[in-house]
Amino acid sequence: MTNPAVRELLERSNRLGADPRNTNYAGGNTSAKGSETDPVTGEPTELVWVKGSGGDLGTLTEKGLAVLRLDRLRALTRTYPGVEREDEMVAAFDYCLHGRGGAAPSIDTAMHGLVEAPHVDHLHPDSGIAIATAADGPALTKEIFGDRVLWVPWRRPGFQLGLDIAAVQRANPQAIGVILGGHGITAWGATSAECEANSLEIIKTAERYLAEHGRPDPFGARKVTSLPDEARHRRAAEIFPYLRGLASTDRPQVGHYTDSDVVLDFVNSERLEELGAKGTSCPDHFLRTKVKPLILDTAPDAPLEQVIERAKELHAAYREDYQAYYDRHATAESPAIRGADPAIVLVPGVGMFSFGANKQTARVAGEFYVNAINVMRGAESVSAYAPIDESEKFRIEYWALEEAKLQRMPKPKPLATRIAYVTGGGSGIGRAIALRLAAEGAVVVVADRDFEAAKNVAAEIGGTDAAIAVAADVTSADAIAASLRDSVLAFGGVDLVVNNAGLSISKPLLETTEADWDLQHDVMAKGSFLVSREAARILIAQGMGGDIVYISSKNSLFAGPNNVAYGATKADQAHQVRLLAAELGAYGVRVNGINPDGVVRGSGIFAGGWGAQRAAVYGVPEEKLGEYYAQRTLLKREVLPEHVANAVFVLTGGDLTHTTGLHIPVDAGVAAAFLR
Structure with a gap:
C-alpha cells in the first residue's frame, strides 16, 4: 500500500507540473518526509521521498522517486568535505538509500533532506526566475515578499546550496520559501497542501508584481514585421533543411519550429541581438538551449540564396565563438567539447528553430527558450x-555529474535522428514499413491519399514527437510539395524516403484501357518521380546524405500474363532506382529498390480487387492466392508486409553504407525474377 505521504507528494507534483507557469518540462523537484517500518529492525524509520534524477513532475510516478533514510542523509553534514569537493556527496547519497529500486538521487537531494519541513518544492517558474535574474533581485525580493520569502545568492545546485537554504529556513521561521539567485524558487510547508499553496503564492505574487509594475515594452520597439502566416511557413520550410544541416555539423539533429506570438514578439524586437547575446540563465534552460542562440539577421523576405549564405557565415562564427567559450573555461578535468553547433536559431519575421537528438529534445529545447524569453521580459x-x-x-x-548522466543514457537506436517519409503508409506494406522504421528510432511521416488511414498509423506509432500524418496524392506535384513542407515544418527535413504508394489493375492487353495505363503510371512511375524530385531538393539542401527506397516488384523483371500496365510501370520504377543512384550519389544520397512477390495478406492493392483479378488469372480461389504464390517459390513461403519492411531497414539501418543502385528480391525465391 502506498504511503499517504507519497500519494500526496505525487498528486501535488502532478498538479504543479501540469501548469507550465509553475515549472518547465523535467524541471524542478518535490519531496515529502514520513515514516515507515524498517524491515530489518522492525522500528519506525524517518524517510524522505524526492523526485529522482530526470523525469518530469507532471507525469511523476512512484518509480520516479528516490527514497532515502533521513537520519543518514542528514548525517552527511558531519562528513561534508566543503564546497570544493561537494560533488563527492552525490555518490554518498547511494549509501542513504532505503531498500532497492527507485530512481537515482538527483543533485538537489540535499536541499530536500536538509530543509526542516515535511514537504519541499523546488520549481522553475518564469515569474520566479525573472526576479532571480534581475540585476537588483535581492531588493525586488524584499519589496515583493517582505520577510515571507528570502533571497539566496546564486550557488550551483549541490550540497552547499542545500545547507544555505536550510540555514535561511531555520533563521526565518516566518518564511515560506526563497528566491534562488539566477535559478528559481524553493518553498516548504508542514503539509503537502500548505507546501503547494506556498509555492503557488510565490509564483502568483511574482506574476502580479511583474504585471502591475513592469514596463510594457521591455524588448523595445518592433524592428521587423512578421511575414503573413502562409508566407512565413513557406519561408520556414525553405530554410529549415539548410539550418538543420548546419546544426548537424557535429552530429545529426532533429528539428522543431515555433512561431508563437511570444517568439515573434522577441525575434522582431530591436533588442533581440543585445538580449540574445546574454544567453539564458536557469541551469535547466542553458543545458538544453546552449548558452546563447544563433540569430540569423536577414530580412524575412530576403532572397533564399542570400539567407543561406548568411546562415553559413553566422554558423561558422558561432562555432568559433563556442570553441573560444570552451577554451576560456575548460580545465584538464573538463569533459571534451560536446559540439559547437547551435541548439536554437532565431530568425526575425519567421520564428525559432530548435534542434536536438530527437524530436522531443528539439521541442523541449524550444520550450525552454520560450521560458527564457519570458524570464528576460x-x-x-x-x-x-x-x-x-x-x-x-x-x-x-x-x-562531471552532467557528463555522467549523459554517459548513462541508453545507446541510440539505429535510425535515431532520421526522418522517414513513407508514401502509401496508411495500410499494407507502407504501414509495416512505417511501424518498423519507427521501432528502429526514426521519426516518421505517414503519407497517404487516405488521410484518415494515415492518421491511424501515425497514432499507432505514438504522439507527434514520433510520427505525423500527411495527406498525399502522389499524382499531384503540388500535393507532394505541400506534404513535404509539412514534414519539414514538423521535423526539420527528411532523410529516408520510401516510394511505396501503388495500385494495380489486372487485365489482358486488349482489355487494358488508356485510362488503366495512365492511372498506374501516374501513381507509380510518375508518383515516384515526383516524390523523389521534391525530396531530393530537401536532401541536397541538408547536405547530410540520405536514402530513397523504391518498393518496386518482381514484376519489374518477371513477365506474367494480363499485367502489361503494372509490369511496365514497375520496370519504370526499377530503372529510376539506377538513374537516381547515378545522379544523387554525388550528394551522398543512396537509392535502392525492393522487389517483393505478391503480398496478399494486409495488402491494400490486393484488397482493392487486384487479388480477385490475379486469382482468376491463375484459376485459384482468392482466399488461396497467398498459398498459391508461396508454392511457386523456391522457399515455399508466403511474403508478408513485415518482410518488405525488414528489407527497408536492412538497406537504411547503417550497415550497408556503401550500397546504392541495388534491388533486393523479397519474393521467397522466384527464379524467373532473379537479377541478371
Whole structure:
C-alpha cells in the first residue's frame, strides 16, 4: 500500500507540473518526509521521498522517486568535505538509500533532506526566475515578499546550496520559501497542501508584481514585421533543411519550429541581438538551449540564396565563438567539447528553430527558450536582465555529474535522428514499413491519399514527437510539395524516403484501357518521380546524405500474363532506382529498390480487387492466392508486409553504407525474377 505521504507528494507534483507557469518540462523537484517500518529492525524509520534524477513532475510516478533514510542523509553534514569537493556527496547519497529500486538521487537531494519541513518544492517558474535574474533581485525580493520569502545568492545546485537554504529556513521561521539567485524558487510547508499553496503564492505574487509594475515594452520597439502566416511557413520550410544541416555539423539533429506570438514578439524586437547575446540563465534552460542562440539577421523576405549564405557565415562564427567559450573555461578535468553547433536559431519575421537528438529534445529545447524569453521580459520590465556569469554556465554545462548522466543514457537506436517519409503508409506494406522504421528510432511521416488511414498509423506509432500524418496524392506535384513542407515544418527535413504508394489493375492487353495505363503510371512511375524530385531538393539542401527506397516488384523483371500496365510501370520504377543512384550519389544520397512477390495478406492493392483479378488469372480461389504464390517459390513461403519492411531497414539501418543502385528480391525465391 502506498504511503499517504507519497500519494500526496505525487498528486501535488502532478498538479504543479501540469501548469507550465509553475515549472518547465523535467524541471524542478518535490519531496515529502514520513515514516515507515524498517524491515530489518522492525522500528519506525524517518524517510524522505524526492523526485529522482530526470523525469518530469507532471507525469511523476512512484518509480520516479528516490527514497532515502533521513537520519543518514542528514548525517552527511558531519562528513561534508566543503564546497570544493561537494560533488563527492552525490555518490554518498547511494549509501542513504532505503531498500532497492527507485530512481537515482538527483543533485538537489540535499536541499530536500536538509530543509526542516515535511514537504519541499523546488520549481522553475518564469515569474520566479525573472526576479532571480534581475540585476537588483535581492531588493525586488524584499519589496515583493517582505520577510515571507528570502533571497539566496546564486550557488550551483549541490550540497552547499542545500545547507544555505536550510540555514535561511531555520533563521526565518516566518518564511515560506526563497528566491534562488539566477535559478528559481524553493518553498516548504508542514503539509503537502500548505507546501503547494506556498509555492503557488510565490509564483502568483511574482506574476502580479511583474504585471502591475513592469514596463510594457521591455524588448523595445518592433524592428521587423512578421511575414503573413502562409508566407512565413513557406519561408520556414525553405530554410529549415539548410539550418538543420548546419546544426548537424557535429552530429545529426532533429528539428522543431515555433512561431508563437511570444517568439515573434522577441525575434522582431530591436533588442533581440543585445538580449540574445546574454544567453539564458536557469541551469535547466542553458543545458538544453546552449548558452546563447544563433540569430540569423536577414530580412524575412530576403532572397533564399542570400539567407543561406548568411546562415553559413553566422554558423561558422558561432562555432568559433563556442570553441573560444570552451577554451576560456575548460580545465584538464573538463569533459571534451560536446559540439559547437547551435541548439536554437532565431530568425526575425519567421520564428525559432530548435534542434536536438530527437524530436522531443528539439521541442523541449524550444520550450525552454520560450521560458527564457519570458524570464528576460519579466526581468527587463522591472529591472535589468542579469544572468549568471559565463564561467558559472560553463561549470554546469561541463559538470562531471552532467557528463555522467549523459554517459548513462541508453545507446541510440539505429535510425535515431532520421526522418522517414513513407508514401502509401496508411495500410499494407507502407504501414509495416512505417511501424518498423519507427521501432528502429526514426521519426516518421505517414503519407497517404487516405488521410484518415494515415492518421491511424501515425497514432499507432505514438504522439507527434514520433510520427505525423500527411495527406498525399502522389499524382499531384503540388500535393507532394505541400506534404513535404509539412514534414519539414514538423521535423526539420527528411532523410529516408520510401516510394511505396501503388495500385494495380489486372487485365489482358486488349482489355487494358488508356485510362488503366495512365492511372498506374501516374501513381507509380510518375508518383515516384515526383516524390523523389521534391525530396531530393530537401536532401541536397541538408547536405547530410540520405536514402530513397523504391518498393518496386518482381514484376519489374518477371513477365506474367494480363499485367502489361503494372509490369511496365514497375520496370519504370526499377530503372529510376539506377538513374537516381547515378545522379544523387554525388550528394551522398543512396537509392535502392525492393522487389517483393505478391503480398496478399494486409495488402491494400490486393484488397482493392487486384487479388480477385490475379486469382482468376491463375484459376485459384482468392482466399488461396497467398498459398498459391508461396508454392511457386523456391522457399515455399508466403511474403508478408513485415518482410518488405525488414528489407527497408536492412538497406537504411547503417550497415550497408556503401550500397546504392541495388534491388533486393523479397519474393521467397522466384527464379524467373532473379537479377541478371
